[in-house]
Amino acid sequence: MEVSGDQPILVQSITQKHTNSVVPPQYIQPPENRPTNPPTQNPSNHNIPTIDLTGHTNPNHLLDDITRACKDWAAFHVINHGVPVLLLDEIRKVGSSFFKDLPMEERLKYACDSSAPASEGYGSRMLVASDDAVLDWRDYFDHHTLPVCRRDPSRWPHSPSNYREVVGEYSDQMKLLAQKVLGLISTSLGLSSSFIEDAMGELYQNITISYYPACPQPELTLGLQSHSDFGFITLLIQDNVAGLQVIKDGEWVTVDPVSDAVLVILGDQTEIITNGIYKSCQHRAITNANKPRLSVATFHDPAKTTTVTPAFKPPRYHQVLYGDYVSSWYTKGPNGKRNIDALLI
Numbered sequence: 001m002e003v004s005g006d007q008p009i010l011v012q013s014i015t016q017k018h019t020n021s022v023v024p025p026q027y028i029q030p031p032e033n034r035p036t037n038p039p040t041q042n043p044s045n046h047n048i049p050t051i052d053l054t055g056h057t058n059p060n061h062l063l064d065d066i067t068r069a070c071k072d073w074a075a076f077h078v079i080n081h082g083v084p085v086l087l088l089d090e091i092r093k094v095g096s097s098f099f100k101d102l103p104m105e106e107r108l109k110y111a112c113d114s115s116a117p118a119s120e121g122y123g124s125r126m127l128v129a130s131d132d133a134v135l136d137w138r139d140y141f142d143h144h145t146l147p148v149c150r151r152d153p154s155r156w157p158h159s160p161s162n163y164r165e166v167v168g169e170y171s172d173q174m175k176l177l178a179q180k181v182l183g184l185i186s187t188s189l190g191l192s193s194s195f196i197e198d199a200m201g202e203l204y205q206n207i208t209i210s211y212y213p214a215c216p217q218p219e220l221t222l223g224l225q226s227h228s229d230f231g232f233i234t235l236l237i238q239d240n241v242a243g244l245q246v247i248k249d250g251e252w253v254t255v256d257p258v259s260d261a262v263l264v265i266l267g268d269q270t271e272i273i274t275n276g277i278y279k280s281c282q283h284r285a286i287t288n289a290n291k292p293r294l295s296v297a298t299f300h301d302p303a304k305t306t307t308v309t310p311a312f313k314p315p316r317y318h319q320v321l322y323g324d325y326v327s328s329w330y331t332k333g334p335n336g337k338r339n340i341d342a343l344l345i
């Protein structure tokens with residue numbers, strides 16, 4: 001297909017207007033970044049761990065499982081997490097309705113400011129650092145949810161009618177789960193259970209609903225390029241279409257969707273504060289030719305004025321002012337884990 005004049009800004013604007021069998025050139029990844037590992041090829045021992053948060057009679061066994069999952073995978077599913085499973089379904093449902101049921105002109109009323117990084121609203125280029133960068137085959141809606149002074153539901157979709165209520169409730173529930181998981185991660189390292197939460201200070205939370213339209217050339221594209229998340233932890237749910245991959249022992253492994261589970265993804269600030277005992281998770285999303293895919297990622301970050309410092313000596317990372325870390329991340333683009341690697345001593 002020809003893309004001339006105005007570049008398409010949203011992937012949905014390409015897929016809804018055209019029924020072409022090729023993707024525009026800006027979305028074609030260089031050969032070394034193209035997906036090579038179709039979802040069906042996961043060896044059976046390559047399943048991301050699932051941790052039952054209520055299923056251990058001995059609390060030390062839970063901490064051992066957390067330690068192993070953080071060290072081996074930097075990501076793990078939690079079940080019996082305390083978040084009502086109906087709420088997981090509801091946020092998937094309202095998110096899907098925004099992307100699938102609303103006409104484009106309605107969706108565009110919520111367009112984010114594409115010149116400002118991580119601005120709230122409907123957009124497509126969150127991780128794109130420069131005009132000549134390869135584009136992700138993804139559209140998203142980003143919500144600023146915490147602290148509550150950042151929360152302005154009037155800027156969130158008004159349709160379906162329960163959208164704003166569901167996102168508000170989801171935000172509160174994810175905060176509780178993030179605190180629970182950060183407590184377990186702290187304790188698993190011999191720190192006080194509130195150590196990471198105290199170091200994080202006031203919690204900044206964003207919820208990004210990502211929508212990956214079916215792609216005519218999945219072998220050439222990525223839904224989301226390889227990156228690690230820059231905050232402390234991300235809590236992610238997906239629909240029943242596989243697409244998320246994490247790096248495990250140098251290979252991309254697909255995370256099979258588990259509808260009632262929440263996936264915990266360790267971010268760069270957790271790598272810094274744990275002095276690299278736990279690394280952040282390198283991940284990406286691939287596309288497929290048949291079905292659109294939806295995920296909901298909830299990010300938990302410190303204030304931009306917070307300095308994050310390794311909790312153990314000797315430090316293996318430079319301490320960092322979080323605001324500087326985020327600005328440099330958006331300026332350079334993710335390119336895998338290069339931003340955190342730059343802090344290594």
Ligand SMILES: O=C(O)CCC(=O)C(=O)O
Nearest residue numbers: 208210229244285295297
């Ligand atoms: O869609 C996914 O599964 C991944 C989303 C993600 O990694 C992100 O938004 O940072």
Ligand SMILES: [Fe+2]
Nearest residue numbers: 227228229283
């Ligand atoms: Fe991510």
